[in-house]
Amino acid sequence: MAIPIAYNLRNLVVRKTTTVMTALGIGLTVAVLVADLALVNGLKQAFQSTGNPLQILVLRKGGTAELSSAMSREVYQDLKTNPGIARDAGGQPMASLEMVAVISLAGIDSPNGMSISLRGLDPVGRQLHNARVVDGRWFQAGRREIVVGRSVSKRYPQARVGKQIRFGKGLWQVVGVMDAGQSAFNSEIWGDLNQIASDFNRQDTASSVLLRAVDAAAVPALVNSLNDDRRLNVAAIPEQTYYDNQTNAGAPLQILGTFVSIIMAVGSSFAAMNTMFAAVSRRAMEIGTLRVLGFSRFSILTSFFFESLLLAAAGGLAGCLLALPLNGMTTGVGNFTTFSEIAFNFQVTPAVMLPGVLFALILGAVGGLLPARSAARQEILVALREG
Amino acid sequence: MKYLPLILKNSLRNRKRTSLTVASIAVSFCLLGFLLAMYRVLFFGNDPTPAQALRLLTHHRVSLAQPMPASYEDKIAKVPGVKSVTEWQWFGGVYKDARDTRNFFMRMAAEPSKLFTILSELQIPDRQKETFQHDRIGCIAAKSLADRQGWKLGQRITIMGDIFPVNLELTLDGIFDTPEHMEMLVFNRDYLREGLPPSAKDVVSSYLVQAETPQDVPLAARAIDNMFDNSPAPTKSETERAFQLSFVSFLGNLKLFLMAICGAVTFTILLVSGNTLSMAVRERVREIGILKTLGFTSGTILGIILGEAGVVAVGGGVLGCALAVLMCGMLRNAVVGVQFLKILRVTPEIAAITLAVALFTGIVSALLPAVRAARTPILTSLRYTG
Numbered sequence: 001m002a003i004p005i006a007y008n009l010r011n012l013v014v015r016k017t018t019t020v021m022t023a024l025g026i027g028l029t030v031a032v033l034v035a036d037l038a039l040v041n042g043l044k045q046a047f048q049s050t051g052n053p054l055q056i057l058v059l060r061k062g063g064t065a066e067l068s069s070a071m072s073r074e075v076y077q078d079l080k081t082n083p084g085i086a087r088d089a090g091g092q093p094m095a096s097l098e099m100v101a102v103i104s105l106a107g108i109d110s111p112n113g114m115s116i117s118l119r120g121l122d123p124v125g126r127q128l129h130n131a132r133v134v135d136g137r138w139f140q141a142g143r144r145e146i147v148v149g150r151s152v153s154k155r156y157p158q159a160r161v162g163k164q165i166r167f168g169k170g171l172w173q174v175v176g177v178m179d180a181g182q183s184a185f186n187s188e189i190w191g192d193l194n195q196i197a198s199d200f201n202r203q204d205t206a207s208s209v210l211l212r213a214v215d216a217a218a219v220p221a222l223v224n225s226l227n228d229d230r231r232l233n234v235a236a237i238p239e240q241t242y243y244d245n246q247t248n249a250g251a252p253l254q255i256l257g258t259f260v261s262i263i264m265a266v267g268s269s270f271a272a273m274n275t276m277f278a279a280v281s282r283r284a285m286e287i288g289t290l291r292v293l294g295f296s297r298f299s300i301l302t303s304f305f306f307e308s309l310l311l312a313a314a315g316g317l318a319g320c321l322l323a324l325p326l327n328g329m330t331t332g333v334g335n336f337t338t339f340s341e342i343a344f345n346f347q348v349t350p351a352v353m354l355p356g357v358l359f360a361l362i363l364g365a366v367g368g369l370l371p372a373r374s375a376a377r378q379e380i381l382v383a384l385r386e387g
Numbered sequence: 388m389k390y391l392p393l394i395l396k397n398s399l400r401n402r403k404r405t406s407l408t409v410a411s412i413a414v415s416f417c418l419l420g421f422l423l424a425m426y427r428v429l430f431f432g433n434d435p436t437p438a439q440a441l442r443l444l445t446h447h448r449v450s451l452a453q454p455m456p457a458s459y460e461d462k463i464a465k466v467p468g469v470k471s472v473t474e475w476q477w478f479g480g481v482y483k484d485a486r487d488t489r490n491f492f493m494r495m496a497a498e499p500s501k502l503f504t505i506l507s508e509l510q511i512p513d514r515q516k517e518t519f520q521h522d523r524i525g526c527i528a529a530k531s532l533a534d535r536q537g538w539k540l541g542q543r544i545t546i547m548g549d550i551f552p553v554n555l556e557l558t559l560d561g562i563f564d565t566p567e568h569m570e571m572l573v574f575n576r577d578y579l580r581e582g583l584p585p586s587a588k589d590v591v592s593s594y595l596v597q598a599e600t601p602q603d604v605p606l607a608a609r610a611i612d613n614m615f616d617n618s619p620a621p622t623k624s625e626t627e628r629a630f631q632l633s634f635v636s637f638l639g640n641l642k643l644f645l646m647a648i649c650g651a652v653t654f655t656i657l658l659v660s661g662n663t664l665s666m667a668v669r670e671r672v673r674e675i676g677i678l679k680t681l682g683f684t685s686g687t688i689l690g691i692i693l694g695e696a697g698v699v700a701v702g703g704g705v706l707g708c709a710l711a712v713l714m715c716g717m718l719r720n721a722v723v724g725v726q727f728l729k730i731l732r733v734t735p736e737i738a739a740i741t742l743a744v745a746l747f748t749g750i751v752s753a754l755l756p757a758v759r760a761a762r763t764p765i766l767t768s769l770r771y772t773g
Contacts, residue, residue, distance in 0.1 A: 021662040028651045028658075060552075067452060068479065068550040104449040110636055115450045167449065169619060201619075252638050256425075260648050263418045264655065270411035271659040274404055278666050334637030339452045341637075 002299050003290065008307040011279065012314075022275040023315040026360050029264040030319025034356040035326055036257025038346040043250040043333070046344040050183035051239035054086070054216060055128060056223055058209040061233045065337045066100040067117075070205045073097070075232055079209055084222035086212045088127070095211040096125030099197050102340045103167040103189070107156045114332070115340040116152060117188045118167070120196030120206070128210050129185055136161040136176030141192050147176040149186035151330060151343035159189070168199025184243060187332070187343045210239065249335040249342060265363050268315075272367030276308050280375040287375055288383030301376035308368020309361055316360025320353040390687070394694040401667070408663040409703045412745075415656045416707025419649060420741045421714055424733050426645050429635050432628055432730070436566065438507045440601045443608050444475070445624040446593040451477065454590030455620045463594055466610045468603030473501040474576050475595040479550040492532050493571035494546060496579045497595070499525075505597040508565055515540070515561030519575075525560035526574035533562045535570075544572070553582035596624065653744060656700075661752035664696050668756040675760050676768030685761040692757035693750050700749025704742045708733060711741070 012019045058079065063069035076097045085093045099120040104113040121129075126138065135153075139145035148159040164171045172191065180186055197203050213219045219238060226236035280287070287300060327348035332341045398405050445463065447453040463472045476496035483490050499520040503509060511527065519525045528538060538544070542559040557574050580588055596611070598604045608624035615622045625633075635641060668675075675688055715731045 017665065018662055021658045025655050025658040025662075028655045032648060032651055062481075062547065062549060064549060070552075102450045102452045112633060112636070114636070115452075253641075253644065256644075260418060260422070263414060264652065267411045267414035267418075267655065267659070270407050270414065271655075271662070274407040274411065274659075274663060274666075277403060277407070331640055333639035339450060 003295055003303040005306070008303060008310055011283070011307060012310060015279070018275055018278070019311060019314070022272055023311055023318055025271050026268050026312055026315025026363060027318030027322055029261060029268045029363070030316050030356045030360050031322035032257065032264060033261035033359055034320055034323035034348065034352055035346070036254065036261060037352040037355060038323065038326055038348045039257070039331070040250050040254045041349065041352050042344040042347040043342070044247050045182050045347060046184055046186075046342060047243045047247045048240075049181055050185065050243040052128070052130065052212070053238070053240055054219065055210060055212050055239040056219065056226070056236050057239045057242050058211065058226060058234050058236045059207075061235050063235055066098070066208045067102065067338055069207050071097065071208055071234070072205050075234065076206070076209055078232060079211070079226070079234070082211075082222065082225065084213055084218045084225065086214045088124070092124070093211070094124060094128060095209055096121055096128050097193065097206045098125055098208050098210060099193060099200070099202060099206040100208065100338070101196070101200055102338070103165075105152075105156045105158055105165065114156075115334070116156070117338050117340040118146075118196065119185075119188050119190050120193040121190060122193050125193075125210065126190075128212055129180060131178045131180040131185055131190075133176045134179045136174075139175055139191050142195065143192065144170065144172050144195060145175045146172045146189050146191040147178050148174055149188050149190075150177055150179045151186040151332075152189060153177045154330060155332065155343055165189075168196065170199075182344075184246070184342055187341060209234075246335055246337045246342075249333050249337070253333065261359075265359065269363045269367040272308060272312060272364055273370060275311070276304065276368050276371035277374070279307070280304060280371045283375075284378065284383045287378055288380050291378075291380045291383070297376040301372045304372035304375045305365070305368050308372065309364045312360045312364020312367070313357065315364070316357035319360065320348075320356055323353075323356070324348055390691050390694065394691055394698055397667075397691070398695050398698050404663060404666070405699060408659060408699055409706065411659050412656055412700060412703030413706035413710060415652050415659070416704045416741055416745060417710035417714060418707075419652050419656075419744065420708050420711030420733050420737055422645055422649050422652070423737045423740060424711065424715055424731055426642075426649075427734065427737065428728075428730050428732075429641060429645075430632065432631060435626070435628060436508060439627055441470075441598050441604065442505065442627055443596040443598065443604060443611075443624045444593055444627060444630050445596055445611055445622050446630075448612075448621040448623040451592055453620070454592055455594075455615075455622065457589050457591050459591065459615065459620075459622070460594060462614060463596060463611055466607055466614065468598050468600075468607040468610070469596055470599045471501050471505055471597045473498045473505055473595050474591050475593045476576055476579065477550075477592045478546070478548070478555075478574075478579065480546040480548050480555070482544070482546050489535065493569070495571060495573050496576040497573050499575055502573065505595050509563040510565070511561050511563040519560040522558065522560050523575055524556060524558055524578050526557040526572055527561040527563055528559060528572045529570055530562050530564050532570045532572065533559070538562075551579065551583060551587070553579060555579070555582075653748060656703075656745075656748045657752045660696060660700055660703075660749055661755070663699070664692070664753045665756040667695070668692060668760050672760070672763065672768045672771040675763070676765050676771070679765045679768070689757050689761040692760060693753050696749040696753030696757070697746055698749075700745045700752075701742065704745025707745075708738045708741050 059066065059069035060071060080093045080095045085095055088094055101118045102115045103118050105116050106113050133147065134150065139147050152159050158165055159174055161174055161177060163174050165174060193206065197206060213222045223236045223238065226232065226234055290300060326346040329346045330343055332343040335342045447455050460472055460474060463469060474497060478494040478496055480494055503516060519527050526544065538559050540559055544557045544559060546555045548554055555574065596607065598607050611624045612622050678688060712733045715733055718728055719731055
């Protein structure tokens with residue numbers, strides 16, 4: 001026969017100071033883990049929602065990043081004629097020549113300046129990237145105007161509509177803020193391709209070409225035909241693959257966070273063990289009484305084990321609550337592919353909290369097993385005499 | 388002090404509890420010590436060596452990814468206070484397979500004739516140095532790197548270009564040792580120049596500048612940056628330390644993250660130690676009443692309980708520091724390719740801070756139960772049946 005759960009619950013409530021302190025200790029451990037997972041989750045989201053499955057990014061042969069790639073205008077003109085490329089309403093091929101560079105801006109987190117990606121592109125590129133302006137307007141061709149991503153405008157006071165930013169050969173007017181969903185483009189600054197190319201003395205060679213295939217079936221064929229074309233000498237990759245590969249920008253923080261929470265967990269499980277041992281020794285008489293009433297050793301073992309799990313679960317929930325205020329907070333990390341910052345939001349989702357609570361339960365199980373065993377092993381007479 | 392035996396006896400009374408508490412606290416302090424060591428290497432680093440104190444790194448103000456004209460070299464050399472300057476070109480590139488992190492190391496192009504006076508801490512046999520200085524396609528590599536890759540003198544090393552459209556076919560002429568354990572390979576910048584198309588020849592990612600005296604360093608930095616202020620490629624000259632810091636800021640807001648975790652860890656210690664002590668005090672209410680009837684004052688009782696907390700916490704702190712030392716040592720040896728981990732160390736200062744935190748948290752956590760015990764009237768405590 002099992003001992004009712006209410007018995008464990010009441011015990012935890014009666015010793016509320018100890019319960020709260022132990023649960024909070026476990027909670028802090030869980031909070032560190034949940035915060036770490038939320039950070040990685042947010043970063044993944046930013047990269048995974050970047051890129052259209054129909055689109056292909058073309059770089060110089062051997063190139064792995066837009067920043068270090070070079071793409072001449074002649075190659076672009078040749079590329080455009082490929083029949084696998086979709087055409088827009090006006091019958092023009094949907095291929096966008098783009099130039100990527102890095103500029104430095106002073107931000108809230110980084111008063112000494114942080115690197116931001118700058119992208120020069122034509123109107124067809126805006127269409128392919130599926131970005132819309134949420135404030136102000138788009139830049140006009142032939143003018144020194146730029147539009148900043150939403151995260152950039154939030155984190156860099158200089159990058160607001162109406163202000164000017166100095167880079168390249170002079171000042172640029174910020175005329176709009178764009179929103180590209182949860183994607184990496186929110187961390188970029190965009191301007192007219194020709195204007196930006198001339199400021200960086202790169203009129204002949206831009207960085208990359210983005211193009212859209214006719215349909216999903218045409219994507220692999222287009223990738224292969226571009227990669228195999230000796231004359232073009234380019235490397236084509238599906239756009240989504242390119243951005244997925246950048247998720248490792250968060251690796252240093254992820255490793256640090258996981259490492260720390262595992263070590264904290266070891267400490268917390270010792271603490272949980274301590275609390276449970278104290279509970280067992282305080283309740284020696286109760287245990288004896290329970291045995292006299294006919295409860296088996298096994299049901300006492302499960303009862304104490306379960307109490308430890310309850311305690312840990314409370315801690316796990318507390319940890320999730322502690323980490324919850326982080327949800328939606330924006331932070332940024334350096335991306336070694338673009339040599340610039342990618343901003344993203346912490347995402348405390350159920351998918352992140354679940355591992356946190358499971359982690360707490362494991363912790364409680366480890367901490368509760370030995371005390372529960374010692375409770376179950378007590379001899380009735382000794383236990384009854386001890387009180 | 389004469390109560391020390393009593394304090395020790397008390398803390399050893401419930402061995403299981405004390406050892407679990409010490410273990411729990413020790414793990415937390417180990418983490419705290421480790422995080423502080425991490426913080427130190429990231430934001431303070433080792434003190435600059437005399438050679439480092441003389442050096443500046445000049446790069447494009449906006450970012451390392453943007454080049455400067457090669458003509459800057461002569462102009463920088465003429466700045467007062469500058470003793471020597473060399474091109475210091477980040478090559479990037481791919482060695483064998485870029486997906487394997489063991490193949491990642493710094494590949495720099497420099498001028499062999501000036502390299503060894505500016506990077507005077509490089510220890511290399513004179514014969515090897517001379518070979519390198521006269522070999523157009525020669526290169527030298529750090530000992531730790533050469534050991535890891537299994538390179539021998541005379542080895543052919545091929546590096547595929549990515550930023551530069553050039554593939555390098557290098558010969559290993561020398562193996563050098565550095566106190567910083569930098570994992571890098573340096574080759575002749577002339578060899579790189581030859582392979583580049585005319586339009587790409589005029590690009591330098593950074594210059595390594597050596598000043599005459601440490602006092603000249605800040606002056607020379609300002610003079611260089613002022614000189615190029617209104618040019619298309621303005622510069623930023625900074626010490627290696629400052630440069631490293633800007634690189635660390637690239638990893639994200641690490642300062643805040645580390646501080647937050649340290650805070651959480653310290654708070655956990657407070658909870659664990661406070662919890663244990665209040666359990667211990669609750670068990671001894673009657674005993675404390677008896678001590679009072681024997682003439683112990685409230686103050687002495689307060690002191691005895693605080694002392695017990697201090698002993699347990701400092702015990703955990705000492706054990707934790709020892710664990711942190713072990714952990715840093717293991718990381719230093721286990722991780723390859725992460726430069727700053729090579730100097731990860733629990734310094735005496737860090738150990739002192741950790742122990743101070745231990746004493747502090749021990750006493751703070753015990754304050755509440757100790758005051759309560761000291762204040763309980765004798766009759767109440769004697770009547771207590773816990």
